[in-house]
Amino acid sequence: MALFSPPISSSSLQNPNFIPKFSFSLLSTNRFSLLSVTRASSDTSPTAATAVEAPEPVEVIVKEPPQSTPAVTKEEITTAKNVAVEGEEMKTTETVIKFQDARWINGTWDLKQFEKDGKTDWDSVIVAEAKRRKWLEENPETTSNDEPVLFDTSIIPWWAWIKRYHLPEAELLNGRAAMIGFFMAYFVDSLTGVGLVDQMGNFFCKTLLFVAVAGVLFIRKNEDVDKLKNLFDETTLYDKQWQAAWKNDDDESLGSSKK
Amino acid sequence: MATTVTLKSFTGLRQSSTEQTNFVSHVPSSLSLPQRRSSLRVTASRATPKLSNRKLRVAVIGGGPAGGAAAETLAQGGIETILIERKMDNCKPCGGAIPLCMVGEFNLPLDIIDRRVTKMKMISPSNIAVDIGRTLKEHEYIGMVRREVLDAYLRERAEKSGATVINGLFLKMDHPENWDSPYTLHYTEYDGKTGATGTKKTMEVDAVIGADGANSRVAKSIDAGDYDYAIAFQERIRIPDEKMTYYEDLAEMYVGDDVSPDFYGWVFPKCDHVAVGTGTVTHKGDIKKFQLATRNRAKDKILGGKIIRVEAHPIPEHPRPRRLSKRVALVGDAAGYVTKCSGEGIYFAAKSGRMCAEAIVEGSQNGKKMIDEGDLRKYLEKWDKTYLPTYRVLDVLQKVFYRSNPAREAFVEMCADEYVQKMTFDSYLYKRVAPGSPLEDIKLAVNTIGSLVRANALRREIEKLSV
Numbered sequence: 239m240a241l242f243s244p245p246i247s248s249s250s251l252q253n254p255n256f257i258p259k260f261s262f263s264l265l266s267t268n269r270f271s272l273l274s275v276t277r278a279s280s281d282t283s284p285t286a287a288t289a290v291e292a293p294e295p296v297e298v299i300v301k302e303p304p305q306s307t308p309a310v311t312k313e314e315i316t317t318a319k320n321v322a323v324e325g326e327e328m329k330t331t332e333t334v335i336k337f338q339d340a341r342w343i344n345g346t347w348d349l350k351q352f353e354k355d356g357k358t359d360w361d362s363v364i365v366a367e368a369k370r371r372k373w374l375e376e377n378p379e380t381t382s383n384d385e386p387v388l389f390d391t392s393i394i395p396w397w398a399w400i401k402r403y404h405l406p407e408a409e410l411l412n413g414r415a416a417m418i419g420f421f422m423a424y425f426v427d428s429l430t431g432v433g434l435v436d437q438m439g440n441f442f443c444k445t446l447l448f449v450a451v452a453g454v455l456f457i458r459k460n461e462d463v464d465k466l467k468n469l470f471d472e473t474t475l476y477d478k479q480w481q482a483a484w485k486n487d488d489d490e491s492l493g494s495s496k497k
Numbered sequence: 498m499a500t501t502v503t504l505k506s507f508t509g510l511r512q513s514s515t516e517q518t519n520f521v522s523h524v525p526s527s528l529s530l531p532q533r534r535s536s537l538r539v540t541a542s543r544a545t546p547k548l549s550n551r552k553l554r555v556a557v558i559g560g561g562p563a564g565g566a567a568a569e570t571l572a573q574g575g576i577e578t579i580l581i582e583r584k585m586d587n588c589k590p591c592g593g594a595i596p597l598c599m600v601g602e603f604n605l606p607l608d609i610i611d612r613r614v615t616k617m618k619m620i621s622p623s624n625i626a627v628d629i630g631r632t633l634k635e636h637e638y639i640g641m642v643r644r645e646v647l648d649a650y651l652r653e654r655a656e657k658s659g660a661t662v663i664n665g666l667f668l669k670m671d672h673p674e675n676w677d678s679p680y681t682l683h684y685t686e687y688d689g690k691t692g693a694t695g696t697k698k699t700m701e702v703d704a705v706i707g708a709d710g711a712n713s714r715v716a717k718s719i720d721a722g723d724y725d726y727a728i729a730f731q732e733r734i735r736i737p738d739e740k741m742t743y744y745e746d747l748a749e750m751y752v753g754d755d756v757s758p759d760f761y762g763w764v765f766p767k768c769d770h771v772a773v774g775t776g777t778v779t780h781k782g783d784i785k786k787f788q789l790a791t792r793n794r795a796k797d798k799i800l801g802g803k804i805i806r807v808e809a810h811p812i813p814e815h816p817r818p819r820r821l822s823k824r825v826a827l828v829g830d831a832a833g834y835v836t837k838c839s840g841e842g843i844y845f846a847a848k849s850g851r852m853c854a855e856a857i858v859e860g861s862q863n864g865k866k867m868i869d870e871g872d873l874r875k876y877l878e879k880w881d882k883t884y885l886p887t888y889r890v891l892d893v894l895q896k897v898f899y900r901s902n903p904a905r906e907a908f909v910e911m912c913a914d915e916y917v918q919k920m921t922f923d924s925y926l927y928k929r930v931a932p933g934s935p936l937e938d939i940k941l942a943v944n945t946i947g948s949l950v951r952a953n954a955l956r957r958e959i960e961k962l963s964v
Contacts, residue, residue: 368958371623375902375959378755379624380796383743387624390910391951403954476837476892480885482722482818483877 334380337373341366346389360398367391407458415454422450545867546677552577552864555857556682556702557660557850558667559709561589561644562843563829565651566603567706567850568660574858578660579700580652581684585664589644589710590731590808592765592772592840594748597637597926599844603851609646611768613638614748620794621909622753622902629912632919637926639748641767642843651847664688665695667709670718672823677867679703680824704824704868706853708846711811713831722818724833726811727760729840730784731774732792733767736802743798744771751775752905755790759899760840762791764798770805776840778814812840826873828853834880836888838895844928845884852876886930903952910948916941 341351347366352359367389381387423434426443437443457463553576557568560582571578594614599605615638616630656662664687671681679701687695707715711726736744744766756762762775773795775787792799813833820832828834829846836845853876858864860872898908911917916937923931933941 364955364958365962368955368962371902371906371955372959372962374623375754378622378753378790378793380794380798381620381624381626381751382797384797386626389625390913391906391955392910392947394951396947399951399954403950403957472896476815476889479724479815479818480881480888483816483820 335377336379337370337377339366339370342370345385345387349393360394361402363394364398364402411454411458415451418450418454419447422446545869547866548864553704553857553861553866553868554579554679554702555704555706556581556680556700557706557708558682558715559707559713559829559831560585560652560662561648561708561710561829561846562651563831563846563850564706564708565648565655565850566847567708567828567854568655568662569651569658570851570854571706571857572655572658572660574854575863576858576861577864578655579702580655580660580662581665581667581682582652582662583664583666583687585649585652586645587648589648590729590810591644591843592729592731592763592774593641593644593767593843594765594841595640595642595647595843596841596928597640598928599847600640603651603847605647605650609642609650610640611643612641612746612766614641614746614766615639616747618747618749619909619912620749620751621906622755623906624794625906625909627909627913629918629921632915633922637922638746639926641748641765643768647843665698667714668697669714670705670825676823676869680705704857704873705826706850706857707825707827707831708829708850709831711813711830713827715825716817716827716831719819719822719825719827721820721822721827724817725778725814727776727778727814727840728781728784728809729760729774729776729812730788730809731772731807732788732804733770733772733806733808734799734802734804735770736799740798740801741766741769741771749795751791751794752899752908753790753794754902755787756794757787757791759895761899762787762794764791764795771799771802773799776812784809812842820877821870821873823870824868824873826853826876834884836891838891838899839925841925849876849880852880884928887924887928890924890930897949901956903956904949906955907945907948907952910952911941911945914941914944 341348347363349358349363352363352366354362423437426437426446427433432440432443456466555571555576555578557564557571557578557580560568560580564580564582568578568580595605595610600607600610615633616628617639619627619629621627652662663684665684666687668683668685670683673680680703682700682702682705684698684700685695686698687693705715707713707719709715713721716722744764746766748766749764751762751764753762757775757777758780759778760776763773765772765774773788773791775784775791777784777787780787813830813835814837816833817827817831820827828849830842832849834845834849835842853873856872856876856879857868860866860868860875898904912921916933920931920933923929
């Protein structure tokens with residue numbers, strides 16, 4: 239396959255002397271509009287390194303540090319809008335735009351660069367990691383033994399996660415539960431005359447309370463109702479497929495099969 | 498005695514029970530209701546007659562691991578065995594990984610194993626790479642085999658034990674009219690003299706083991722039903738030697754939406770090349786796209802490689818609705834015994850072939866008596882009892898960890914944990930659900946939930962970013 243024959247010195251991309259001065263986030267929108275990553279088609283033959291430096295805006299070129307071995311490079315940037323392929327047929331387009339960020343060093347986030355008032359600003363670490371993952375989801379990258387990715391989300395302390403994600407939602411859910419609780423208590427009281435304290439002693443009311451809490455917890459969006467139903471079907475499907483061998487041979491009157 | 502016999506007729510057989518002259522009457526269903534099959538201890542010896550002047554004849558259709566193992570066990574048990582295989586030198590496209598226990602249980606010679614994989618790398622969608630295998634002991638490994646070598650070896654052993662191996666293609670079978678009439682198999686025999694077309698032949702046998710793989714014809718002829726299946730697409734790539742040393746004893750697993758929406762992409766080392774592939778159940782049409790993505794993720798490591806072969810094969814996702822019918826039983830891929838999550842099939846194929854053959858040997862008392870469906874049913878019972886927990890656990894793992902990118906990230910994060918590695922390898926290599934310590938299990942549960950929560954939180958952040 240032509241794809242593999244030319245050796246790509248992609249490691250040269252990560253020229254250690256060249257660290258972009260601006261953070262990744264600034265460029266993100268610009269990058270998406272300016273560049274399109276095209277992959278080499280399987281039946282094109284690799285042309286020699288046509289070092290056609292497309293006349294990009296400066297930022298883009300800066301992101302791709304100059305190759306150390308120009309003779310065999312194939313890093314060419316093609317843009318959908320750009321037609322500066324001065325008369326040359328662009329056949330091989332190996333565009334490898336890897337994820338880069340000033341704070342992403344050696345496959346993990348350099349926490350020292352996230353300091354704010356002398357303490358690590360975990361929120362920005364979380365946001366940076368989210369941006370990295372988003373980037374990679376849209377532009378999957380090759381793994382490489384020279385630059386392994388080692389980041390582990392568990393270095394971010396548990397309270398940072400809770401503060402950022404759990405607490406706002408907890409507030410929302412507690413608010414809903416409180417509203418439902420108040421109005422249900424009022425409603426039941428007006429219907430039956432049973433006060434709040436007496437309601438708590440009644441079994442039916444306790445069941446209603448349980449249902450209300452479970453409902454608030456599990457059904458947070460409209461789609462959740464269907465999702466839960468599908469989830470239940472999913473969990474039991476595999477078992478049903480295994481039991482089918484036994485069910486077939488049981489008489490219709492024999493209910494569910496054994497096990 | 499009569500009750501047991503009549504009850505047996507009810508549980509073991511369907512319409513055929515009316516044709517049997519041996520049994521006195523139908524027991525009304527209400528009587529058999531409280532009886533659960535597990536509590537019945539039915540022995541064939543009382544009901545089935547002795548075969549007067551011949552041994553029991555059993556045909557095994559398909560000469561892969563399942564067929565080879567079944568034929569060997571049958572022949573060793575004193576049963577007249579015929580193994581029908583359509584292509585003796587078939588290089589079945591396959592991942593080719595066998596667990597350590599298979600080497601011991603099936604007495605495989607060590608030179609069958611091309612490579613011993615002792616390290617694995619799991620790579621998440623954001624390329625976080627985790628090495629697993631630190632907990633493996635010196636003698637533990639995952640064996641990589643060439644299917645043509647393994648299959649040929651097992652068939653040879655079956656032949657040495659007394660089975661007749663025929664190169665032929667099974668076409669169809671005629672079902673017997675009575676409960677003890679033989680099955681008539683129609684097949685085309687290739688004997689080299691008649692050229693490529695072969696000669697049509699028939700054969701009469703008492704029982705059939707269908708070991709003919711995912712597109713089993715035996716399954717079709719007994720109306721076994723269909724299963725969902727995954728398509729596994731694989732390219733064999735010969736890479737330069739210096740890159741091959743990295744894969745000397747290491748296999749890689751890539752997870753991500755780009756690589757597969759419900760499975761994983763892999764780079765497995767073979768004898769002198771690597772196999773790069775991926776699979777999917779739900780998006781079979783995009784398999785080429787997934788394959789490109791897998792190659793892209795491994796690009797640096799397989800650069801300069803040449804593709805020497807492209808292959809694809811179906812992988813069953815769950816067993817067929819009906820795995821046996823009267824005196825025909827399915828084993829291996831034909832039955833659908835491939836685990837979820839890892840897609841492992843070779844060991845289970847061979848083991849099910851052996852288990853089915855053992856049930857036949859026992860039920861026929863080493864070939865002296867005719868068997869009936871109840872004896873084959875014992876094989877199903879034993880199989881389900883032994884391996885259903887394993888299948889269930891792997892199904893849960895697949896459902897939880899392969900459903901989305903955050904789940905896969907959490908999965909890879911969990912794999913970094915030593916306890917997880919130990920449990921995973923123990924259960925994979927020895928096929929036993931080893932009881933770990935409860936404290937560690939609780940810690941593991943907490944960590945799993947933590948990883949899942951973090952990964953999903955990051956996904957919410959990602960969604961916020963795109964808005």
